[in-house]
Amino acid sequence: MKYFSTNNKELRYSFKEAVIKGLAPDKGLFFPVEIPKLSDQFFNELPNQNLAEISYEVAKYFVGEDIEEKELKNICKEVFNFPIPLVKVEEGMYSLELFHGPTCAFKDVGARFMSRCLSAFAKESNKDVTILVxxxxxxxxAVANGFLGVEGVNVIILYPKGKVSxxxxQQLTTMGQNITALEVEGTFDDCQALVKEAFADDELNAKYKLTSANSINIARLLPQSFYYFYAWAQLQEKNKEVIVSVPSGNYGNLTGGLLAKQMGLPIHNFVAATNRNKIVPDYLDSGKYEPKPSVQTISNAMDVGAPSNFSRMMEIYKEKYSDVIKDLxxxxxxxxxxxxxMKEVFDREAYILDPHGAVGYLGLNKYLSKEKQVGIFLETAHPAKFKDIVEDVIEKEVEIPNYLQECLKKGKKCVVIGKAFQEFKTFLLQ
Structure with a gap:
């Protein structure tokens, strides 16, 4: 499988090159030259396979010869070793719970897969890889946990000051070892802009082997298609049309689902569900894509005003608006x-939604026709990660998983920087 840049379709890169570079030299995102169509046999066997087996069967088309078959199978077995259950919330509506991984968020899937791929590639190189995220x-x-202690890899995390729970x-700033946290005086969009500018800087690229672990990295994005196949495999009501609602910020999660559909997964429609940062819903209404400064909300992982993966979504549909709105x-x-x-669902069904899952539920409920359709919404983070908000809403204490309890006991370690690129560059060069 070869990959091109969304800014230049004539360029060609291997999976390994795309993963290590993270972002194409022309600042485009890497995208596969072709999307494979999976066989009827693959879909017939899905209900009898576990997540690791499904993941390998899909991943092998995109990885090609860059990772040997045995090692790729081992990577999938090691990465996908936690449950991703499809849970019935009410009649005709299911939650795909993606928060049972080590950091209690769906990002564990992509981050762990990418970390193992990069680790495999780092063994072949004599130069450390520096990940900017x-x-x-x-x-x-999720990225920090995936790469913690991995030899030959250093991780620098940028997060917006005062805009995460x-x-x-605590998760971002208490790991130490090969993980450095930068608290940026700005928004997520400012953090993302600093990362992109670093990739385009000749001096930084001469000194470091830079890559990214955001969903701009193809190895973060591709595994986000795997669990859509697993969700369908668990679904009993396959005689109905399936609608999937995806709480969306940078749109990597949704792009993964759209890729799964292109590979043949029989999903009738997707819902791009979000908060007040409604750039993509506005595009779907008008046909005009207009990025805007992000605004802060209680569903902070979706506080993105210029979603990177929009260009990949457009690539899937060849920028044909009429085709986009058929599926989305x-x-x-x-x-x-x-x-x-959140309060209504808890009182009625005793099911706890986090603020992001609640957006997914709302989006699904808006479009689902229960007579002929069945719906899945994605629960992307454990409610305990938004403990104060959730407890205030449902008026009940939320149990904190052991991993998160351990994070709360540790001391915060980070470096505060402004949003000017020169300050970030100076930090990196020092």
Whole structure:
């Protein structure tokens, strides 16, 4: 499999090159030259396979010869060793719980897969890899956990000051070893812009072997397609149309789902569900894509005003708006609407939604016709990561998983920087 840049379709890179570079030299995102169509036999066997087996069967088409078959199987077995259950919330509506990994967020899937791929490639090189990652909450901790103590890899996390939850910040700033946390006086978009500018800087690239672990990295994005196949495998009601609602910020999670559909997964429609940062729902309404400065909400992982993966979404549909809106619906919700549905679902079904899952639920509920359809929404983070908000809404204490409890006991270690690129560059060069 070869990859091109979304800014130049004539360029060609291997999977290994795309993963190590993270971002193409022309600042485009890497995208596969072709999306494979999976066989009827693959879909027939899905219900009898576990997540690691499914992941290997999909991954092998995208990895090609860059990772040997045995090692790729071992990577999938090691990465996908935690449950991703499809849980019935109410009649015709299911939650795909993606928060049972080591850092209690869906980012564990992509971050762990990418870390093992990069580790395999780092063994072949005599130069350390430096990973730059911008996070609006969960990405950083998942990446840090995935790479913690990995030889030949250093991780620098940029997060927006005062715009992540307390538990998320503790996860980002308490790992140490080969993990450095930078608290940026700005927004997530500012953090993401610093990372992109670093990749384009000749002096930094001469000194470091830079790559990214955001969903701009193809090895973070591709595994996010795997669990859509696993969700479908667990679903009993395959005689109905399937609608999937994806709480969305940088749109890597949704792009993974759209890739799965292109590979043949029989999903009827997706819902791009988000908060007040409604750039993609606005595009779906008008056909005009207009990035805007992000605004802060209680569903902070979706506080993104210029989603990177929009260009990949457009690549899937060859920028044909009429095809996009056949597969994709948009929805957005205010903090108050999110709180109301969290309380309502808890009181009615005794199911605890985190603020992001609540957005997914709302988006699904808007478009789902239960007579002929069945719906899945993605629960992307454990409710305990938003403990104060969730407990205030549902008026009940939320149990904190052991991993998060350990993070809360540790001392915060980070470096505060402004949003000017020169300050970031100076830090890196020192």
């Amino acid at each position: 911008a996070t609006s909450g969960d990405t950083g901790s 307390h538990i998320q910040e 619906k948009g929805a957005w919700y205010s903090d108050e609407e999110i709180k109301v549905i």
